[in-house]
Amino acid sequence: MRSAYLTTAILALTNSCRAAPQRRVRSAENNAAPELSLTAQLQLADTAIDRYALLKDSDFVFDYTRSVTGMANRKSYPDLVGTGGSMAVATFPPCGIAALHVHPRSSELFVVLTGRIYTEMTPESGVVVTANGTQQRVVRTELHPKQMTVFPQGSYHTQINPDCTPALTVASFNSEDPGAGLTAPGLFALSDDFAVPMFGQAWDGEDIDRIRHLLPQQAIFQVESCLKKCKIEKRAV
Numbered sequence: 001m002r003s004a005y006l007t008t009a010i011l012a013l014t015n016s017c018r019a020a021p022q023r024r025v026r027s028a029e030n031n032a033a034p035e036l037s038l039t040a041q042l043q044l045a046d047t048a049i050d051r052y053a054l055l056k057d058s059d060f061v062f063d064y065t066r067s068v069t070g071m072a073n074r075k076s077y078p079d080l081v082g083t084g085g086s087m088a089v090a091t092f093p094p095c096g097i098a099a100l101h102v103h104p105r106s107s108e109l110f111v112v113l114t115g116r117i118y119t120e121m122t123p124e125s126g127v128v129v130t131a132n133g134t135q136q137r138v139v140r141t142e143l144h145p146k147q148m149t150v151f152p153q154g155s156y157h158t159q160i161n162p163d164c165t166p167a168l169t170v171a172s173f174n175s176e177d178p179g180a181g182l183t184a185p186g187l188f189a190l191s192d193d194f195a196v197p198m199f200g201q202a203w204d205g206e207d208i209d210r211i212r213h214l215l216p217q218q219a220i221f222q223v224e225s226c227l228k229k230c231k232i233e234k235r236a237v
Helices: 009-013 038-044 050-054 183-188 192-196 205-214 224-230
Strands: 086-092 097-098 110-112 118-122 139-143 147-151 155-161 167-173 220-222
Touching: 110 139, 110 205, 118 147, 139 147, 183 192, 183 205, 192 205, 220 224
Parallel strands: none
Antiparallel strands: 086 167, 097 155, 097 220, 110 147, 110 167, 118 139, 118 155
């Protein structure tokens, strides 16, 4: 798979607006009316039976090798309307890490098909380490081929490929439109009046602004120390 196809649920979800264009139908009653995408038509169909009249046999196939984002949701794969699910396929490059993120409308089942992936996930506030009763619990896993973990809806999570070879993964969601939010860019998008207190005044406004400009903006990037270990030249993902 091409490196441009490195997405996980995240990149796919945050860029779903760039999904493949859909067939659109203009209202017969008013030629000036806005066109409806196939997804919208399927959502407006009176029954599930009526949806089949809108779909060709070829519509039932989603080709991940042709997908820009690697994400099949109801926009990129309209057949999903009414199913309550979606799915992403992603190749993590050597040393690739997914930015810490959250899915606001779905849990995620994350499966490794080839390679190895480390994951970390923080549940909701109140889930603490039993030893002291105050420290936020972090669930850490090491996944090998045909192993899976779950990221509950709303949990913060990240994944990393620690090895020098690619890792192929699949993520399924119990929503046709699970959404995604990148945690660090979201936090530092706040004004200094809000961002600085979040760190207990450990940094001043100038430091926050400097960090803001250093944050990776892509959903998957590569860890430099790992790249050096693997003797791989750093490049954009």
